[in-house]
Amino acid sequence: MNIPKKVKQTIEKQKLIGKREKVLVALSGGKDSTLVAFLLHKLGHNIEGFHINLGLGKYSSDCEKAVEQLCKDLGIKLHIHNFKEHHGSSMCYLRTSIQSIPGKKGLKNCAICGVIKKWILNREARKLGFKKIATGHNLDDEAQTFLLNILKGAPSLSANTGAITKNGGDKKFVTRIKPLFYIPEKEIRKFTKKRKLPIHYEACPCALDSYRIQLRKFLNTIPDKDKQNIIKNFERIHPILEKKKKKGAVNYCGVCGEPCRDKICKRCSLMNSKH
Numbered sequence: 001m002n003i004p005k006k007v008k009q010t011i012e013k014q015k016l017i018g019k020r021e022k023v024l025v026a027l028s029g030g031k032d033s034t035l036v037a038f039l040l041h042k043l044g045h046n047i048e049g050f051h052i053n054l055g056l057g058k059y060s061s062d063c064e065k066a067v068e069q070l071c072k073d074l075g076i077k078l079h080i081h082n083f084k085e086h087h088g089s090s091m092c093y094l095r096t097s098i099q100s101i102p103g104k105k106g107l108k109n110c111a112i113c114g115v116i117k118k119w120i121l122n123r124e125a126r127k128l129g130f131k132k133i134a135t136g137h138n139l140d141d142e143a144q145t146f147l148l149n150i151l152k153g154a155p156s157l158s159a160n161t162g163a164i165t166k167n168g169g170d171k172k173f174v175t176r177i178k179p180l181f182y183i184p185e186k187e188i189r190k191f192t193k194k195r196k197l198p199i200h201y202e203a204c205p206c207a208l209d210s211y212r213i214q215l216r217k218f219l220n221t222i223p224d225k226d227k228q229n230i231i232k233n234f235e236r237i238h239p240i241l242e243k244k245k246k247k248g249a250v251n252y253c254g255v256c257g258e259p260c261r262d263k264i265c266k267r268c269s270l271m272n273s274k275h
Contacts, residue, residue, distance in 0.1 A: 001187050007039050007179045014163040016177040017132065022046045023177070024130040026121055027070070027078075029063030029200040031192045032136025034070055036179050038197060040134060041074045047134070049078040050124065052117055055090030062200045069198035081124060091116070092206060098270050109206045110213075112270060119267040123258060125174045137178040140185040143230040144215050151215075158234060159241035170250040172259040182231070184224040 011017055017040075025037045027049045040047050051067045053060050064080065071078040083091055095112045099105055125133050142161070149157040163181040180188065192199055207213065219227060252258065253265035260266065 001183070003035075003183055003187060003191050004039055004042065006182060008043055010163060010179055010182055011043070014177075014181075016164055016179060017045055020046070021132060022048070022130060023132045023134050024048055024050050024079075024125045024128065024174075025134045026136070027051045027067045028136070029066040030136065031188055031197075031199050031201065032138055032141075032180060032185075034066070034136075034197050034199050035188055035192055036134050036136050037070060037074060037076070038195070039179065041076065048076055048128075048130075050081070050121065050128075050133075051078065052081045052120060053083055054092075054113070055082075055084040056092055056205060059200075059202060059205050062202070066198045066200040073198065079124070079128065081120060086120075094271075095206070104270070107270075108211070109208060113206065115266045115270060119256075119258060119265065122172075122174050126172065130174060132175045132177055134177050134179060136180060138180040138183050138185050138188055139224070139227050139231060140216070140219060142178070142181060142234070143219060143227045144212055146230060146234045147215060147219075148212060151211075155237075156241055156245055158238070159245040162235075162238065170259050172252070173250070182228070184227065186224070 017023060023040065023045060025033065025040065025047050027033045027037060029051070037047060037049060049067060049071045051064060053064050067080075068078060083089075087094060089097075091113055094116070095109055098112055099107055121133060145161060146158050149155050163178050165176040165178075250259050251261065251263060253260050253268055254263050255268040255272065256265060258265050258267070262269075264272070
């Protein structure tokens with residue numbers, strides 16, 4: 001697979017980035033987000049990097065070093081959000097505290113971390129003046145998400161996903177784009193290792209058990225062609241899901257002021273024992 005060509009086609013066909021648009025790339029230190037930054041820079045787009053150091057000891061330190069090296073190699077500006085400095089503790093400590101709240105003990109590590117990271121990324125990107133955030137979600141990730149929503153009995157949740165996600169077009173929501181939407185994970189791994197890009201390949205130490213991890217293991221047993229078919233089916237029914245999804249004015253969280261669907265956003269609901 002010619003990954004640079006495929007990504008260029010995705011950007012053009014899905015109209016992900018305008019010629020003069022400035023894009024913030026969410027960098028984790030892993031292979032997917034690293035490849036996004038590498039290819040967008042190679043294709044001549046105006047990008048900057050954003051990294052959240054979660055405070056997970058050596059793992060987070062190694063991730064930050066990989067991101068710093070990448071941005072240095074590409075000659076792009078890097079913004080680092082130190083979780084401990086901004087939130088008073090590491091993500092691990094905060095997550096454990098949330099899971100100790102009655103009614104929230106069953107919440108998985110990745111679910112909590114994902115909600116909080118999305119909240120940080122949207123708020124900080126907006127503060128920095130960016131209209132778009134590029135993430136490293138790939139074909140495997142998107143196939144997992146679509147199947148997860150079906151298995152949970154909530155296929156309508158997929159109405160808000162795709163190669164470009166506008167979240168209702170509210171001014172406080174920063175549009176997200178996924179240049180690797182059609183690229184299989186194993187192709188990304190091969191490409192990045194061949195190019196010897198600065199990447200931390202170690203898995204997050206907190207990603208121990210989740211429904212997504214179980215589904216990922218299953219999807220790793222099937223050919224990429226089948227994953228592509230899953231996405232093709234998603235794209236066929238996506239217009240129907242969009243028509244059926246609930247529409248209305250976007251609310252703003254009564255605690256933090258960030259945009260959300262309910263009176264309290266998911267992040268504040270997690271951190272408040274009353275919600």
